[in-house]
Amino acid sequence: MQEGEVIVMSRVLTKSVDVVVLGGGPAGLGAAIRAKEVGSRSVLLVERAEELGGVLPQCIHNGFGLHYFKEELTGPEYAWRLIKKLDKLGVEVLTHTMAIDINADKVVTVVNRDGVIKIKARSVILAMGCRERARGAIRIPGDRPAGVLTAGTVQRLINIEGYLPGERVVVVGSGDIGMIMARRLVLEGAEVAAVVEILPFIGGLIRNEVQCLRDFDIPTYTSHSTIFIHGRNRVKGVTITEVDRKMNPIPGTEKYIECDTVVLSVGLIPENELSRQAGVEIDPSTGGPVVDEVFQTNIPGIFAGGNVVHVHDLADYVTESAEIAAENAVKFAQGQQVVDDTTRVFVEAGENIRYVIPRYVSKSRPASFYMRVSWPLERAVIKIGDIVKRRFPFVRPSEQVRIDVPVEKMKKIEGERLVISCEGTEVIPR
């Protein structure tokens, strides 16, 4: 080396692990714990928020954990139990750290206050959860004032940040978060002037419809669309209108409702910008990766669990699915085979099925099918090809259906396609 010569080393740090888990919600926590439990040597959990738990810390209502912990918990309690376990097992955690890139070689780039780190992993578990659809996605016309917020943002503002967005609120959409926030707003002293739903039925769980809307006498308008938001600086009101069966506004049914805040609860979308960068194939029906029965994506060694795959009703199922992903991610990292490629079957959503997970199964293994119907039906029958026929008193889009199929039945699948369909009686006409 000559005198005066300066060698600039790369400022970008590197690191190598067996399993990296992206996202620290009930999916990521469950996955990291399970990966360690089944014997992975090095597990790293990356979470962009200040704290672990995903959306759970802001879900201060109860209704979590009945299946997984066999106990009714609040969101923060559910998260806390997992976090304690994680600590005990000694999983390495990076909070306040955002994954900004993944490539097909499973190198994950993250940034935090210490700099940029490239993490080379043998397997990756995607557990980034989902995000809310915003006003633009449903194109509500009108002015663009302050005071139009998504339900999850309102939840964070009230439960974590300590601010109440307004005192007279209209909730657009009737997803679970919207209904839960309608109740929360009432409890905080605000008035909820209306919950407005374009479909002829409520979008979320029955239990939330009863416990949040009916018990609190919140006026609910189904088959109604919000056609205008008024107010130049801050929201002043909304105009709603009845819609026909094709969801077109019926002229003459307009109604003006005064409010200072509009809360949107119009759906969640799995958060897959990162997955796309790695070349993970996305299923348009779920917005999440196309996965097989062990939650592996089309890229060997990249797995996915929880709401990043499809939007779950319950955190319990989120954790469960992520555990399956984790067990197999560890196997993959250890060089074991995780799926039986020789007997693969492609799964398709048929009549009245909005989507189904997984999209690939093997005939040689048991499988759990998760699905949502498109329209509510009574006396419904769900068919999985010719191998399973299951009766339900009713099915609703808001309530996910899970059907476990033992290996003996899986063996009976003929051909390479398996169609899942649902028939029954329409109580609400389409």
Add this chain to the structure above:
Amino acid sequence: MGLMDSVDVLVIGGGVAGASIVRELSRYELEVAMVEKEADVCFGVTKATHALIHSGIPGKGIPLENRTLLLGNLKMDQLCKDLDVPFERVGKLLVAFNSEELEILRMHEYNCRVGGVPGVELITDVNKIREMEPNISPKVIAALYTPTTGIVSPWELVFGLIENAKKNGVRLYVNAEVKSIFVQQDGSFIVGTEVGDVKSRYIVNAAGFGADSIARLIGDDSFKVTAVREQRIIIDKVYKGLVKHLVRALNGLKTTGDFVAPTVYGDIMIGETIEHPDDVYDVATTRDGLEGRVIPRAKDLVPSLPVRGTIKPFAGNIPRVNLKTEGGYKLIGDYLVKPSLASEKLINVVLTGSGVGAAPAIATYVVEEILPSVGLELKPKDRFDPKREGIPRFAELTDEERAKLIEKDPRWGHVVCRCEMVTEGEIVEAIRRGATTYDGVKFRTRTGMGRCQGGFDRPRVLRILSRELGIPVEKITRKGDGSYEVLYRVKELLLDARRGSDSNV
């Protein structure tokens, strides 16, 4: 209110017109100030523009607009380089669907050639069109290609101009609505604003929709500003590459039909519905406009348009100049850039439909021709610095550059907006450069402009604004003037209710 400044030239209005003019004035030994009624600059017409930098297809009867467009277009490269503003010459394809429209294209082609628009080409080979723009409608039979048409970031352009002008000595006053103008005996002015008075020898009235009211303050009622409204939709940048050029339909004989275009940030913009709102500040979108016009017409141009990727529909009003005649006010199809009839030391500058592209040339015209013609003496500054550095865009840096920034200040390692990957470092820098509202931060950094539209970053940005400005979150607005983001602290209403009931007892 007391005198807050005394200057040679006062520019009213912080849109692209005013910003270009103050920056041009800052080249000379002059005292210059700008007053803007909103909480920030670029909150007027310029905020909602698409900022296509037109090639200036010269036509009949609109001379000033066309002359300045052509010149403005040529100045853009250097200007955007000096000011570190994203600008791309993407080119335009003005399309024809039938032989009648093809004839109209031929007319425009002729005008372009005569007018000296560089590189125009009439393409009638449909394979070539499809090669240039694979997703274009198979019904398109010809296209007039103008390679010089560009796209720019309108906000960054205005912020860049103002920051550079400030660097060269210009003073900016925001929340400073002009309420009165007093003409003194020597012909100079005392301008009364909401935050204080300014004494000035000359005024440039670049107040957009407020320009007619400003002129009236000195007794000039020679013009009126009305509006046409255009509605638009922004589509997610995951569809980047859907179109590479500005693809535009004809609108009768005119070149201003519906369009599908890329933006400098990678998303897609579609739009163009023409309405005539009575209230020039009414920028509401409508169902008919969006579902009935914008979407179907854009699909005529690009049938595979992914409408479900909609991020944000919005509308903007474009000023139009109406001159006073014996039979009342009459619309002219051009800008108004002239000394006022009531006092020649006040220059009215009203830009209409393509003002972003024309502004650099308009500024030169106002500063080098009009102002000297009414007595302003120009002496170039020895130390004019034309450069401005933009806020580094974390999303666009290499990992090495990112790591370097974080090493200097760890706030650059804290991502606050996930969709656009904006860090706390950028947000703090935007506030340092003058943002006081959520939108001020948003337009400087793109936080909240992505697909979740602020769902994730908003609470965090409010917290940073509150910390940096030392004001409580409940007092922070989206865009000034009562647009509070949150109205109360939790429990405030419950406590109020309790107090209310106590007092009833």
